[in-house]
Amino acid sequence: MMNAAYQPAQPCSSAQPQQRTFLRIKNVIGMLLGCCLLLSFVCTPVLAETRCPTVAPAEIADLFEQWDQSLQTGQPSEVVKTYAPDAILVPTVSNRVRHTPAEIEDYFQGFLALKPDGRIVEQNIQVFCDLAVNSGLYAFAVVKEGRPSELMARFTFVYRKIGDRWLIVDHHSSGMPEQNI
Numbered sequence: 001m002m003n004a005a006y007q008p009a010q011p012c013s014s015a016q017p018q019q020r021t022f023l024r025i026k027n028v029i030g031m032l033l034g035c036c037l038l039l040s041f042v043c044t045p046v047l048a049e050t051r052c053p054t055v056a057p058a059e060i061a062d063l064f065e066q067w068d069q070s071l072q073t074g075q076p077s078e079v080v081k082t083y084a085p086d087a088i089l090v091p092t093v094s095n096r097v098r099h100t101p102a103e104i105e106d107y108f109q110g111f112l113a114l115k116p117d118g119r120i121v122e123q124n125i126q127v128f129c130d131l132a133v134n135s136g137l138y139a140f141a142v143v144k145e146g147r148p149s150e151l152m153a154r155f156t157f158v159y160r161k162i163g164d165r166w167l168i169v170d171h172h173s174s175g176m177p178e179q180n181i
Contacts, residue, residue, distance in 0.1 A: 052129035053161050060125045060132045063159055063166055068118040076108035084160060084167040092153045092173040114142040114151075121152070130161040131169075138173075152176045 070079045080101050089098040091107050098104045122136040135156040142151050158170035
């Protein structure tokens with residue numbers, strides 16, 4: 001007994017292989033488009049995170065001037081405002097690394113007693129998205145034991161864009177080697 005739904009195989013016409021090829025190509029294109037769509041959802045957050053602030057080297061150079069102006073206030077708390085809360089300071093005239101705002105403020109209590117007035121001798125600025133580095137040589141006019149003097153040092157300031165401000169996240173300063181010989 002033959003099932004009414006059963007249909008014997010029909011001989012292939014030349015149109016059927018072309019239709020199958022078209023359907024395969026259509027499926028492959030659909031899968032590729034689906035993969036592209038999936039990748040765009042996965043990669044969009046990464047692309048959004050890589051938007052870098054636009055900053056000219058002159059703006060980074062101005063950050064030293066702002067820091068030096070904070071020194072001119074004579075108030076360590078004003079100087080600390082130029083540093084990020086988790087900043088590290090490896091200072092010029094101390095053997096102790098400073099890890100907290102309180103430790104950084106403590107360092108500047110002593111340093112500001114020298115009435116420092118800084119100027120850049122040489123600077124090298126590099127910008128890496130939301131980080132910027134300014135390194136080189138600076139000099140400070142200071143008053144030691146009531147007499148004017150100059151303190152030369154090497155420096156590296158690492159700044160990070162935090163909110164709408166560039167703050168110091170790492171500051172290393174060391175005396176010139178010939179001063180230590």
